[in-house]
Amino acid sequence: MIYLKTILNVIDNSGASLVECINVFGKGNKSAGRVGDKIVVVVQQLRSARLLSQNAANRVQRGDVRHAVIVRTKKEWTRPDGTVVRFDDNACVLVNNQGEPVGSRVMGVVARELREKYSKIVALAPKVI
């Protein structure tokens, strides 16, 4: 359940570590963002320098407004086959306006729901649940 003011972990090497959600695309004021939804975020905290990507142009600054895709949520959801999935944190991956990831690596597990729309994130992720 991601909406205005939700703080999310960033699990790529774009440079950000914590971001705050300021909008969920395609939802009204009342409904929450789920895995696979695109959101607008503000970068709140940066990662330490050694995990950053080599490309300085891709790096983000504190206070930047960026697009991101939700890859994990704490709120459980049901899949068509009846399986219920839940992660321990809310996490996202920063993307550009075309939906391609800003960073070159994805650290940590992502949900299978991203396969069709964001196959690049799924390909970069070490584990898919």
Place this chain on the structure above:
Amino acid sequence: MSLALQSRLQLRSAVSALSAFRSSIISQFSRPTATQKAGIIIPTYKKKVRRKIPVSPPSLLPKNTHPIIYLTNKMKEELDPTGWRRKLFERSSGICVRPGDVIRVIFKDDTRNPFTGTIMGIKRAGLATSVRVRSEVAQIGVELSVKVYSPSVENFEFISRATKRARRAKLYYLRPDERK
């Protein structure tokens, strides 16, 4: 002829005489079933039609069987022909898994990785029985609740028993402490 039989016969003849007398009176005073008036037959009495009571066909169920229990058992037989799932998740089997045990869920879909983790709890609900499995994947806790009789699951593998029997039915304490 005994006295009792004789008196009974007398009674019967008296009853029949009475009924004959009654019917003769009724036929005298009751109106005809139809009257002829200006060439048109107007029925005065409605013909009595007896309502047909539908009779249900005989039950296909074996005798003294509850239909829901029968159907559940039949579907369990279909969904779990080897009986392995029932062995693992039904208390009556004796070797049923408990919270704290480690199992692996293998899916029919090849693209889905098998999921290994600790059982947090079993929700027993007949065919909708589900098992909640928790594990840590890449330092992130993941919980998966799977329907035991789901056709999308290939198999459940039993990995190990809990080292100490869990004192709770649902191991929600495995989740990280949120208080900071």
